[in-house]
Amino acid sequence: MKKRKKLLIPIVGMLASMAIFTGSVLADTTPTQPQTNAPVVAQQDQYRENLAYSIGIQAYIYGYPLLETEKTMQLYLKDGQLNTFDHVRELRDDTFRTVVAPNNDTLYSRAFLDLSKGPVVLSVPKIENRYYSFQFLDAYTNSFNFVGTRTTGSKAGKYVIVGPNWKGKLAKGSKVIQSPTNMVWLLGRTLVDGGKDLENVHAIQDKYTLTPLDKNQAKPSIELPVISPSDFNDPALFFEIMTQAMKLNPAPPVDAAMLSQFKLIGIEPDKGFQGSKDPAIMAGLTRAIKDAQEIIVKTVPKLGTTNNNWKVYYDIGTYGTDYLTRACIAKVGLGAVIPEEAIYPRTTFDSDGNPLSGENQYVIDFDKDQLPPVNAFWSLSLYGSNQFFAANPINRFSIGDRTEGLTYNPDGSLDIYIQNTAPVGKESNWLPAPKDNFVLVLRMYLPKQNALDGTYQLPKVRKVN
Numbered sequence: 001m002k003k004r005k006k007l008l009i010p011i012v013g014m015l016a017s018m019a020i021f022t023g024s025v026l027a028d029t030t031p032t033q034p035q036t037n038a039p040v041v042a043q044q045d046q047y048r049e050n051l052a053y054s055i056g057i058q059a060y061i062y063g064y065p066l067l068e069t070e071k072t073m074q075l076y077l078k079d080g081q082l083n084t085f086d087h088v089r090e091l092r093d094d095t096f097r098t099v100v101a102p103n104n105d106t107l108y109s110r111a112f113l114d115l116s117k118g119p120v121v122l123s124v125p126k127i128e129n130r131y132y133s134f135q136f137l138d139a140y141t142n143s144f145n146f147v148g149t150r151t152t153g154s155k156a157g158k159y160v161i162v163g164p165n166w167k168g169k170l171a172k173g174s175k176v177i178q179s180p181t182n183m184v185w186l187l188g189r190t191l192v193d194g195g196k197d198l199e200n201v202h203a204i205q206d207k208y209t210l211t212p213l214d215k216n217q218a219k220p221s222i223e224l225p226v227i228s229p230s231d232f233n234d235p236a237l238f239f240e241i242m243t244q245a246m247k248l249n250p251a252p253p254v255d256a257a258m259l260s261q262f263k264l265i266g267i268e269p270d271k272g273f274q275g276s277k278d279p280a281i282m283a284g285l286t287r288a289i290k291d292a293q294e295i296i297v298k299t300v301p302k303l304g305t306t307n308n309n310w311k312v313y314y315d316i317g318t319y320g321t322d323y324l325t326r327a328c329i330a331k332v333g334l335g336a337v338i339p340e341e342a343i344y345p346r347t348t349f350d351s352d353g354n355p356l357s358g359e360n361q362y363v364i365d366f367d368k369d370q371l372p373p374v375n376a377f378w379s380l381s382l383y384g385s386n387q388f389f390a391a392n393p394i395n396r397f398s399i400g401d402r403t404e405g406l407t408y409n410p411d412g413s414l415d416i417y418i419q420n421t422a423p424v425g426k427e428s429n430w431l432p433a434p435k436d437n438f439v440l441v442l443r444m445y446l447p448k449q450n451a452l453d454g455t456y457q458l459p460k461v462r463k464v465n
Contacts, residue, residue, distance in 0.1 A: 045280040052265045052275065052284025053291075056235070059262050060292035062255075062323045063242035064232075065141040065330035069185060070245050071227040072334065073112045082114045082220040083212070087205040091192065093389055093397060100387035101333075101346075101441060104398040105379050106131075107201050109188030109208050114220035115163035116182040116248075118213055122147065125207035126156040131191040131376040131445055132204070135337055136161075139181040139249035141330055143317040143338050147177075148189075149376065150341060150446055160213060164250075168213075181249035183222060186210075187335055191377065193402055222248065232293075235285035239273040254321060300328045309353060310345040310442070310458040317341075339452055346441045351460035358435040361419040361465040368412030373456055376445035377401055380416060385437045392432030393422075399431045400443075418461070 080086045087109050092102035113120050122134065124147065133148030145151075147159055159175045162168075163182045170176065188208060192201045224244055231237040246269035251259060262268070265285070266275030275281040303325060304311045317338030319326035329336050348356055356362070364380070372378035379400030384390040389397040399406070399416060405428045408414050417423040418431045418440070440461065450456040 048265075048278060048280035049284040049287075052281040053288045054284075055261050055265050056285040056288025057292045057295065058258065058323070059239065059242075059265070059267055060289055061296065061327045062258060062262075063238070063246075064292075064296065064327045065334075066139055066245050066249070067227060067232065067238065067241060068330045068334055069137070069139055069141055069183075070222075070224055070241075073183070073185070073222070074224070074227055076110065076112055080111075082112055082222065083120050083210050085109050085111045085188075085205075085208055085210060087202075087208075089198070089202060089205075091195065091198070093395065094391040097388060101381075101383055101439075102389065103189070103443070104381055104389070105191060105377070105400070105443060105445075106189035107192050107198075107205065109134075109190065109205055111186040111210055112222075113161065113179075113184040113186060113210070114182060114222050115161065115166070115179060115184060116222075117220050118217035119160050119162040119166060119168070121209075121211050121213055122159045122161060122177075122186070123207075123209045123211070124157055124159075125204060126154060127190075127204060128154045130204075131189075133189050133337075133341060135187040135189075135335070135341070136177065136179065137185040137187065137335060138179060139183045139185075139245065140251070140319075141326060141334065141336075142180070142319060143336075143341075144180055145177050146338075146341060170213075180252060183249050185335065194404065224248070233289060235282060235289055236273070236276045238289065239267055239275065239285070243267060243269050243271075243273050258321075258323075295324070296327050296331050299324060300332055303328055305454060307345065307454065307458045308460050309349045309351060310347045312343060312345045312454070312458070314339050314343070314452070314454065339447065342443060342445045343447050343451060344441050344443050345458055346439060347461060348437070348439050349461070350463045352463065354463070355437055356418075356433075356440065356461065357437050358420040358433040360463050361417070361423075362433075362461050363464050364416045364418065364459045364461055366414040366416075366459055370457070370459070371401075371414060372442065372444050373448035373451045374444045374446055375448060378442065378444045380431060381441045381443065382418065382431050382433060383439045383441065384434050385439070387439065390432070390434040390438065392434075394427075394430070394432060396430070396432060398443075399429070 088107050092104055096102050131149045133146055133150065135143055136145040137143055157175060159177050160170055161177045161179060161184065164178065164180055190201050190204055192198060225241055227241060231241060265281050267273055275285065304313045316329050316336045350356055350362060377400065379398045381398040382390065407428045416429050416431055417426050418433050420433050420435055423430055442458065444451055
């Protein structure tokens with residue numbers, strides 16, 4: 001009996017050890033050594049946390065542009081209404097602080113549309129000898145259509161904007177624009193030739209209209225929780241709002257594989273965010289959000305192509321399954337247009353690779369045959385290090401082919417002087433700079449093919465002092 005007892009002890013010990021890995025429950029043969037499955041639970045918790053972390057990074061990057069767009073819409077609706085234009089009436093100057101790197105060439109006409117209640121009709125007047133465009137963005141920030149100089153010309157027109165699932169009847173000959181999502185961000189731009197031209201553009205803006213196709217359509221509404229900046233750091237709130245927004249604006253079929261992964265951690269548009277009930281999943285998503293934000297921020301400088309120290313983006317505006325680029329552009333340039341409509345090369349460096357600073361003087365020399373190649377217009381804008389226009393004594397924030405009094409050289413070349421103090425005798429071609437660091441953005445509207453394919457060499461910003 002003594003030998004059997006000695007043999008039983010190691011066998012029971014071995015079985016207890018096996019239970020740790022198999023998760024089986026042993027009979028209570030050794031009352032002095034109670035059994036537990038705590039290690040198994042710990043392993044399962046770690047697995048779910050790691051799974052949530054891995055998928056959560058992708059989910060955050062995927063959903064970030066969607067929430068940024070919805071947040072922008074909510075800010076717009078504080079003073080505006082759905083399916084109604086808000087027209088910007090003044091050119092931006094150094095007092096404007098709402099959006100970084102503002103445009104000083106066009107006046108905006110903005111609207112957010114809800115197509116879930118029925119189609120909306122956009123009407124535009126005849127516009128000759130003036131650039132204009134209406135950019136259509138879906139809820140995920142893809143530019144899916146344009147109306148304007150490049151696409152529809154100068155004629156007046158009416159365009160019926162319909163949602164992805166609308167199946168009604170339209171009059172014969174109707175011009176239909178189908179949106180991939182029921183929410184549409186409509187961004188209109190109309191060229192303005194300085195302050196003296198404002199009234200002319202106002203008259204055009206007043207003829208831009210949005211009307212329901214059927215006057216009996218239900219009142220437009222997009223019901224989402226109010227989105228605040230802090231929600232982007234809270235996994236429970238971020239992914240709950242994300243699922244609600246995706247239910248209102250279903251993702252395209254090409255995203256199906258990605259969405260199937262999201263289900264593994266409780267992110268399902270039809271059910272809401274279920275993962276908040278699992279502490280392990282929430283632990284993983286808390287880590288994921290922090291790292292996803294860092295990935296977006298640190299990827300931004302790696303995007304684009306460098307041309308003479310200018311950074312140019314040739315593949316933005318529509319993104320397909322390139323979710324990371326989509327998130328990065330939403331972070332630094334929400335609502336970016338496609339290159340065929342406009343490209344915006346930017347630089348913070350001179351031709352020697354040194355930071356641009358008002359302590360120095362610079363010249364940009366355009367040879368006659370090297371002026372920015374465009375079918376519409378071009379301009380060079382200067383922003384302070386804070387990305388806003390910098391105050392200056394002549395209130396000039398950009399210079400370009402429409403600048404009054406711009407002086408070309410006898411051979412047709414053009415020199416632009418960028419410095420803090422006026423260049424004596426060359427004030428007509430002066431773009432004032434602040435005393436500290438600054439940013440240059442060269443806007444090219446309707447760029448020609450050599451600008452689109454990268455063969456056009458952007459001008460060098462040459463330090464001359």
